[in-house]
Amino acid sequence: MEIFTTGSNELDSLVGGFRPGNMILIVGHPGAGKTTLASKICYSNTLANKRCLYLTFYEDKDKLFYNMVRLGIRLDEAESRGLFKYIRLPVSSAEEIMDALTNIIAKNRYDVVVIDSINVALELYERKEGQRALLLNFFYQIAQLINGLLVAVAEIPFEKESLELGSIEFIADAVLYLKHRNVHGLLSRILEVRKLRGVPLSIAELPFSIVEGEGIKIYLHPRLERVLREGGLIRGTLEFTRQLLEPVRKGDVVYVSYPPTARTPIVAIPFIDLLVTNNFKGFFLSYRYSKDEILEAHIAALTRYTDLAREDAVKLLNGYLHIESLNPTNYSIPHLHAITIEFIEKINPDLVMFHGVEIFRCIADPQKYWTTLINEMLWLKNIGKLVVRFGSRVDPYWHKMNASLSEKIIDLRYRYEKGRVIPIIYSWGRGREPSIIEVNEEILAKLREEIRKLLPPTP
Numbered sequence: 001m002e003i004f005t006t007g008s009n010e011l012d013s014l015v016g017g018f019r020p021g022n023m024i025l026i027v028g029h030p031g032a033g034k035t036t037l038a039s040k041i042c043y044s045n046t047l048a049n050k051r052c053l054y055l056t057f058y059e060d061k062d063k064l065f066y067n068m069v070r071l072g073i074r075l076d077e078a079e080s081r082g083l084f085k086y087i088r089l090p091v092s093s094a095e096e097i098m099d100a101l102t103n104i105i106a107k108n109r110y111d112v113v114v115i116d117s118i119n120v121a122l123e124l125y126e127r128k129e130g131q132r133a134l135l136l137n138f139f140y141q142i143a144q145l146i147n148g149l150l151v152a153v154a155e156i157p158f159e160k161e162s163l164e165l166g167s168i169e170f171i172a173d174a175v176l177y178l179k180h181r182n183v184h185g186l187l188s189r190i191l192e193v194r195k196l197r198g199v200p201l202s203i204a205e206l207p208f209s210i211v212e213g214e215g216i217k218i219y220l221h222p223r224l225e226r227v228l229r230e231g232g233l234i235r236g237t238l239e240f241t242r243q244l245l246e247p248v249r250k251g252d253v254v255y256v257s258y259p260p261t262a263r264t265p266i267v268a269i270p271f272i273d274l275l276v277t278n279n280f281k282g283f284f285l286s287y288r289y290s291k292d293e294i295l296e297a298h299i300a301a302l303t304r305y306t307d308l309a310r311e312d313a314v315k316l317l318n319g320y321l322h323i324e325s326l327n328p329t330n331y332s333i334p335h336l337h338a339i340t341i342e343f344i345e346k347i348n349p350d351l352v353m354f355h356g357v358e359i360f361r362c363i364a365d366p367q368k369y370w371t372t373l374i375n376e377m378l379w380l381k382n383i384g385k386l387v388v389r390f391g392s393r394v395d396p397y398w399h400k401m402n403a404s405l406s407e408k409i410i411d412l413r414y415r416y417e418k419g420r421v422i423p424i425i426y427s428w429g430r431g432r433e434p435s436i437i438e439v440n441e442e443i444l445a446k447l448r449e450e451i452r453k454l455l456p457p458t459p
């Protein structure tokens, strides 16, 4: 049997696509993303050479095409390939709408028909339940008639909480309810699968976002049984890296913490080593500092603890680090998760570093945060990334949670001795005993000597 894509790989993997004869209902308030989802379903199916008809009473074609292009939904291209047809029907009587539709479908073969939205047609029969049922029945039969997919979009007015369009929810084979909520002033989008005939579903609410170049992007929580357990070993060049980190594998989460009162960048050195030694791409996402500040911190790590010249440090970092900064108070936790996934899919780094993770202690709802974090870490593990999370120890509970969710722990502390401050690094990892490294003169001398091995050979 032919299967129609839902427009999302994630949703396809969950529901197995739609089947010929299915009527799908997309419901939501204005701005929820109904038109975007309907267009995405259309466009994705035209990529499989299905023919789509987009019927509307209100949407302006140019506006629709323009908006969708920015979201990577190239209705214009589908149209020029002859696989997409846009028709705007006049708002007339229900009989005229049915006649017009029958004619259109009789003239051309379509596999997918979208009606965006059905409100207008159904509202013509506001007070006549029997007539409305007739129209509904007509819509329902379109799917059977074309032996394809009917996607009906229904809008819920702002002031209402549910559809009041008769029995349409009962007739539909699938009901996708798009919601957008204001969570502490931040936008958070959810796709709720209200109903799906013939598919057992355990997850009803799927977070999603509307992103440039992609349109609707749904986030599925990874399944634990699929998680990569044992990734390949990663080695550095420096003895310091060996002492602090090894053995370290792809898929590991390393938690690096320091006191909030002295956050020296010495703990960045092993990761710079891993990047350079393995020719890795590193993605560094800071929730606290600007891109420039982060770059400076990395330069400082190299120049302060070794006698590397600044220009050598810059040269060394060049090409290995992609730095981004996000102010986390601008986004809801699911949205931040969405942006992070976007970055990682685009950049495709080997090493992912998060900086300033302590900030969530004071801005996020803990349950939402830990749930999202656990899933984000599982997702990163699944795709074999080495993850490093840098944070201040601002709160014992959050520190312990961060530690317990990681395979490797690096705790930077300080000891005072004869007027000097000496870094002490506690290090533990799965598969080894904990150790404490005092960053004494001997270790620093070794570091100074070995760091040159990382520099590109001088011609």
Ligand SMILES: Nc1ncnc2c1ncn2[C@@H]1O[C@H](COP(=O)(O)OP(=O)(O)O)[C@@H](O)[C@H]1O
Pocket: 028, 029, 030, 031, 032, 033, 034, 035, 036, 037, 067, 070, 071, 210, 211, 212
């Ligand atoms: N380029 C874009 N990037 C991110 N979000 C976008 C973009 N274009 C539109 N949106 C979002 O999509 C939403 C509109 O979606 P739409 O599918 O028209 O909603 P509906 O049909 O349910 O009213 C808006 O809320 C807007 O925030």
Ligand SMILES: [Mg+2]
Pocket: 034, 035, 036
């Ligand atoms: Mg719309």
